[in-house]
Amino acid sequence: MNPDSLLATLSEDRLTPAARIALAAAPRDAMGHAVFRTMCGTDAKLERFAWFGDGLAAAVWERHTDEQLTVYSEPGHHTLSCYLGGGYRVERNGAPGRFGAPHRLCSLPDWHESRWMVRDELRLMHIYFMPEHFTRRAVVELDREPRELMLQDRTYFDNPQLAALCESLLDAPWLGSDQLLRANEITHDALSLLLHDQAAVRPHLRLKGGLAPYLRRRLAEWIDAHLHENITLGRLAELACLSEFHLARMFRVSFGLPPAGWVALRRIDRAKTLLKTGTLPLQQVADACGYADLSHFSHRFRAAMGVPPGRYRQIVNG
Secondary structure, eight states: OOHHHHHHHSOGGGBOHHHHHHHHHSOGGGGOOHHHHHHHTTTOEEEEEEEEETTEEEEEEEEEEEEEEEEEEOOSSEEEEEEEEEOTTOEETTOTTOOOOTTOEEEEOTTOEEEEEEEEEEEEEEEEEOTTHHHHHHHHHHOOOGGGEEEOOEEEEOOHHHHHHHHHHHHSOOOHHHHHHHHHHHHHHHHHHHHHHHEEEOTTOOOOSSOOHHHHHHHHHHHHHTTTSOOOHHHHHHHHTSOHHHHHHHHHHHHSSOHHHHHHHHHHHHHHHHHHHOOOOHHHHHHHTTOSSHHHHHHHHHHHHSSOHHHHHHHHTO
8 A cells, every 4th residue: 555545544633744744755665564554444543653764664643432443464564562651441352351551562473463452542652664674683683593583472561671762762853864863773772672572482493404503603703704805605605615506595594684685784784883883984984894985885874774874973973
């Protein structure tokens, strides 16, 4: 469903002017979140909306209803829900007697199905993100293969640190590239915390193919130590004692990305860290991350983050 179609489903009294402007300006792929589309089909009012890039979007919803059923069915994306106000009589089917409240959280994975009876007043924030957001974090932060882990389906759990990040996101402006970048950073921090708190090993898991854990770890560490160099598939295959064909196939299984895609992500991660924590000239940052020249670095960084590296440094360092 494209932005125009969604706007047509939301009457003037169900959409603030700021949300209407943000929704109209969003790219078409920002409308691919099924939970967002479901909410548009209810009596909910869209107070705020923003597309943060990286497949991330957020919305603040208000509901005032005597009683209405809302159903989500295998949305194909993850949703983090944080109650901001009310919700004291909102109940999920299968969890009778458990109700929402401010700062309570729900994690709704891409595969889940749920039915919610909404009563009285409710104000909440949704963060919509794709399963691929766990790919890099599973390897880098938890030393696990992405296919090993899943986001748990949890209703009304408490995590004060995660709720505080949601409040920080709520307090942040969602207008303009600079402010959207700040919101993007807060959202990524929240997703990392969510991964550590609510990731679980898939039940009845039987891994086939892929790299042995020690080899995956060795390749990941070697790549991080050699980002300043020209990293080739042949060199990685040599380290793994595999043919280039088999390494490429098994790498994708274990890392969730092909080697070139993984190296590109880690170079951006390294550049972000250097820009946040140091004062190296941009040319030295480009060299440390393995970019051919400053122009190439600026082009790649802007494509990934929405702003050039110099402006990113100014924004994140205040």
